Amino acid sequence: MISRLSGTLVQLGEQTALVETNGVCYEVMVPSGLAEKLRDNNHVNQPITFETIYYIEAGDKKAAHFPRLVGFLDPVDREFFSLFTQVPGLGVKKALKSLIFPIRNIAAAIETKDTATLVRLPGVGARQAEKIIAELKGKTAKFALSKKEEPLAVTHKERTPFADEAIDVLSQLQYSSQEARQMVDTALAQHPKVKSVEELITLIFQSERHKEATT
Numbered sequence: 001m002i003s004r005l006s007g008t009l010v011q012l013g014e015q016t017a018l019v020e021t022n023g024v025c026y027e028v029m030v031p032s033g034l035a036e037k038l039r040d041n042n043h044v045n046q047p048i049t050f051e052t053i054y055y056i057e058a059g060d061k062k063a064a065h066f067p068r069l070v071g072f073l074d075p076v077d078r079e080f081f082s083l084f085t086q087v088p089g090l091g092v093k094k095a096l097k098s099l100i101f102p103i104r105n106i107a108a109a110i111e112t113k114d115t116a117t118l119v120r121l122p123g124v125g126a127r128q129a130e131k132i133i134a135e136l137k138g139k140t141a142k143f144a145l146s147k148k149e150e151p152l153a154v155t156h157k158e159r160t161p162f163a164d165e166a167i168d169v170l171s172q173l174q175y176s177s178q179e180a181r182q183m184v185d186t187a188l189a190q191h192p193k194v195k196s197v198e199e200l201i202t203l204i205f206q207s208e209r210h211k212e213a214t215t
Helices: 032-040 075-084 092-098 103-111 126-136 161-172 177-190 197-213
Strands: 004-012 016-021 024-029 047-058 065-072
Touching: 004 024, 004 032, 004 161, 016 032, 016 047, 024 092, 032 177, 047 075, 047 092, 065 075, 065 092, 075 103, 075 126, 103 126, 161 177, 161 197, 177 197
Parallel strands: 024 065
Antiparallel strands: 004 016, 004 047, 016 024, 047 065
């Protein structure tokens, strides 16, 4: 069991972090809001410690299983997430995307049976909200007392898969998450028929060269 990972943060994607320790690089899945915060605070190439959850992800084939790490900066966040993902049907990836409200708000909604708030979480419908309340009511009161006001995940409008790939590429090149999304959204608005990440990156490159030439 890997419950904590310390090292150097060498790369950030939209929902992943690459941590190097003792010459070995570990990929850690992180909530999108945390990734954005680390990037905007110029944390790449700086020391970091993640409070982690280790789990096995099943692949498309029954024999294919992959070890994964999920990371948080705060052990309380890790504890809540570990509890949250015990709800049937609420997998790790769905749960990571759903945390668009502060944990204290989600916990308060569970404790007060506020399904209207829970169904606003991405990927959580009415039936899933009822399951969450049935499984967790009475177990999340302490999280509702948290003073943290920042959500762990951020919401972005739907993009094609290769648009997300392009954002990851730009993020690896040290653009902030806001800059990367703006560049991708602008390119897609101007060229809506783009069909690949390579084509999209080329268009962004051409746009940046044009800006440089005209300034």
